[in-house]
Amino acid sequence: MEHLSCTNVSHTRTVVTMTDVLISGGGVAGSALAWWLRRHGFRPTVVERAPAPRDGGYKVDVRGSALTVLDRMGLAGPVRAHDTGMRLARFLDPRGRQLATMDAALFGGRSDGDVEIMRGDLTRILRTAAGDVEHRFDDSVTTLRADADGVDVTFARGGHHRFDLVIGADGLHSTVRRLAFGPAAAHLRPLGHHIAICTVPAALGEERIELLHPAPGRTVGVYRTAGAPDARALFLFRSPAGEPDPDDAAVLGRAFAGAGWRVPELLAAAVDASDLYLDAMSQVRMASWSTGRVGLVGDAAYAASPASGQGTSLGLVGAYVLADALAGAGGRPAAGFAAYERRMRPFVAANQALAERNLKGMVLGSAGQIRFQTTMLRLLTHLPGRERMISRVAEPIRRASTAIALPDAA
Numbered sequence: 196m197e198h199l200s201c202t203n204v205s206h207t208r209t210v211v212t213m214t215d216v217l218i219s220g221g222g223v224a225g226s227a228l229a230w231w232l233r234r235h236g237f238r239p240t241v242v243e244r245a246p247a248p249r250d251g252g253y254k255v256d257v258r259g260s261a262l263t264v265l266d267r268m269g270l271a272g273p274v275r276a277h278d279t280g281m282r283l284a285r286f287l288d289p290r291g292r293q294l295a296t297m298d299a300a301l302f303g304g305r306s307d308g309d310v311e312i313m314r315g316d317l318t319r320i321l322r323t324a325a326g327d328v329e330h331r332f333d334d335s336v337t338t339l340r341a342d343a344d345g346v347d348v349t350f351a352r353g354g355h356h357r358f359d360l361v362i363g364a365d366g367l368h369s370t371v372r373r374l375a376f377g378p379a380a381a382h383l384r385p386l387g388h389h390i391a392i393c394t395v396p397a398a399l400g401e402e403r404i405e406l407l408h409p410a411p412g413r414t415v416g417v418y419r420t421a422g423a424p425d426a427r428a429l430f431l432f433r434s435p436a437g438e439p440d441p442d443d444a445a446v447l448g449r450a451f452a453g454a455g456w457r458v459p460e461l462l463a464a465a466v467d468a469s470d471l472y473l474d475a476m477s478q479v480r481m482a483s484w485s486t487g488r489v490g491l492v493g494d495a496a497y498a499a500s501p502a503s504g505q506g507t508s509l510g511l512v513g514a515y516v517l518a519d520a521l522a523g524a525g526g527r528p529a530a531g532f533a534a535y536e537r538r539m540r541p542f543v544a545a546n547q548a549l550a551e552r553n554l555k556g557m558v559l560g561s562a563g564q565i566r567f568q569t570t571m572l573r574l575l576t577h578l579p580g581r582e583r584m585i586s587r588v589a590e591p592i593r594r595a596s597t598a599i600a601l602p603d604a605a
């Protein structure tokens with residue numbers, strides 16, 4: 196493969212190379228980073244723990260500056276073509292009676308032009324567009340040994356290799372972060388709630404409608420995107436106190452014991468699901484996103500949590516800014532990582548701040564609050580100044596999603 200060398204002469208006249216880059220994690224941030232690094236003339240390799248590319252997943256939003264990044268990749272069109280096509284959010288009481296409805300875009304905090312897409316579709320589009328980047332599926336980094344000139348990496352499936360740079364794009368529980376920066380607990384900031392998501396039979400959902408059953412301290416939802424052969428269930432609940440293993444699936448049953456509507460069927464389906472994701476909703480907060488020749492991008496560095504609705508956009512923008520900063524660093528990784536942080540920090544802070552605010556509206560504390568929320572939603576359609584009120588709700592998300600000056604495209 197032809198590629199430009201990023202070998203350069205630093206100010207001290209030492210020849211420093213950073214051509215071969217290992218990216219740990221082939222999700223949104225890792226795939227976008229591979230695309231941009233290749234565009235800048237680096238030679239990225241992606242190591243992905245999953246045995247094969249993962250389709251589906253859950254729906255994610257792409258907003259604001261992240262859409263500009265997709266546009267610069269020439270991918271805004273293909274991504275829009277895979278929009279979930281959701282129409283409506285419908286709030287239901289324990290007997291399944293409708294309490295209120297809401298336009299799906301408003302429910303998702305999306306303004307004009309923002310896109311909602313299944314995570315698997317977005318990752319596939321990014322990975323395919325990156326072309327002949329080497330992917331090592333079903334593998335993972337086990338050790339990293341960095342020196343001034345490179346990083347020696349060993350892999351779980353055997354073998355070792357030396358890279359010029361290693362970038363952890365391996366998500367909330369990043370292995371690269373643990374290996375290079377220390378134990379996970381030092382950087383994870385739990386938001387006090389757990390989230391579970393899984394595939395359930397299509398019959399439990401309704402096409403293009405988000406069904407939601409809010410109850411004090413816990414909310415259940417189920418949706419089926421346009422043309423999807425199955426539905427996705429989502430469980431949000433206050434993090435259980437005193438549970439020995441709060442990420443054990445049995446916790447779900449206890450958290451939703453006695454719940455009405457279709458919750459018993461959804462719980463039974465969750466227990467049977469092969470793709471149940473259950474975790475504490477957390478953010479990643481770090482003093483620095485790099486050490487020597489090892490850096491982090493996306494959730495691994497600055498997860499904002501699903502409650503922010505901005506994790507995907509942070510990953511896309513972060514990949515773009517990191518690749519640009521490394522390419523402009525004259526072969527000096529420290530300078531590249533520093534430029535990346537300078538540009539990204541305020542954007543990350545603005546978007547992480549959305550999560551706690553959003554979470555308050557996603558899991559309500561009492562029956563009174565639920566009544567108030569659904570009554571307001573019902574009234575909203577009839578109130579004068581409706582448009583102004585709606586734009587006030589969406590404005591903080593819109594502002595945060597564009598709170599960065601992107602460097603010019605390469």
Ligand SMILES: Cc1cc2nc3c(=O)[nH]c(=O)nc-3n(C[C@H](O)[C@H](O)[C@H](O)COP(=O)(O)OP(=O)(O)OC[C@H]3O[C@@H](n4cnc5c(N)ncnc54)[C@H](O)[C@@H]3O)c2cc1C
Nearest residue numbers: 220222223224244256335365366370493494501504506507
């Ligand atoms: C349930 C749920 C709902 C969400 N909803 C939204 C939403 O509505 N809107 C939104 O914007 N964001 C949402 N997010 C967040 C969003 O998915 C992430 O913020 C976004 O995908 C960040 O991408 P990433 O590439 O940094 O991390 P990830 O998407 O987590 O990708 C990390 C990749 O690394 C791989 N990996 C992990 N460990 C290793 C290892 N040791 N070695 C190799 N590979 C590894 C994983 O398999 C994965 O492919 C949601 C997240 C979850 C969990």
